[in-house]
Amino acid sequence: MFSTLSPLFLTDLGTSGALLASGTALSEATNHESDQFVSIFWITLVALLSPILSRLTGKKIPDVVFLLIFGLLIGPNMLNLANTEGGIPLLKELGLGMLFLIAGFEINVSSLRSRQGYSAIATWVVCLALGMAGAAVITSFSHELNTYIAVGVALSSTALGTLLPMLKSHGAAGTPVGNAVLVHGAVGELLPIFAISLLLSSR
Structure with missing residues (x-):
């Protein structure tokens, strides 16, 4: 009887473990995705606030300065509000590429x-x-x-x-x-x- 039940018992344990592992992986994936959205939110907020603050100073302080300051603040080395995981590196590379492209337009x-x-x-x-x-x-x-x-x-x-x-x-x-x-x-x-x-x- 025990020899008949043991394979079933082991199979059930294996299935439960697989379900538990998949649930943990799903939870981690969900948290990872939510972290990406939080990072994108803070990056977008900074991109919105920087030109507004620059106009409030009469453009005496360029928006680039505010972008650099806010980037330091929300980055992983200070407040860690935005991280560099998921799609953020792609966004970073795209922004850097556009920066070089715009600079190239201005070169005579x-x-x-x-x-x-x-x-x-x-x-x-x-x-x-x-x-x-x-x-x-x-x-x-x-x-x-x-x-x-x-x-x-x-x-x-x-x-x-x-x-x-x-x-x-x-x-x-x-x-x-x-x-x-x-x-x-x-x-x-x-x-x-x-x-x-x-x-x-x-x-």
Whole structure:
């Protein structure tokens, strides 16, 4: 009798365990999905509030500044209101891609071939060399050359997508100062991308 019931009993235990495991997995999936919605809510709220706060200050403080501050606050390293799980990385990559795209729209290719463009390229090369030299001195030349190149690229990079809204909000776009910032910013954004691409392809 016991030999007849034991397989049934074990089968029932296995089924219960499978149901319990599936229920736990379903609960975790539900919590994971709700966390994504909460993160998207906070990100959307920040995107809505930042331009409003910028207008309240008379655009003296660009909305990009508020976006950066709020991003720090709601991020996983502070209040942890928004995390980087689920579809958030895709949203992050999409936003970064759009930022580069918008910055590319503003770049005048002919200005990069002008005297100011050549001066910007020379300035970037000097900054790259200084960054590499500084990293080498700090580490007492104890690392590989690729490490110093990576540090030099990081130190000589600019964020043109962040600078553009600031220039426009202050009415500096199209002025000599704005054009100089645009040219140097474009070089400081394009050349590091090429440099880091070559560096990563060689590793």
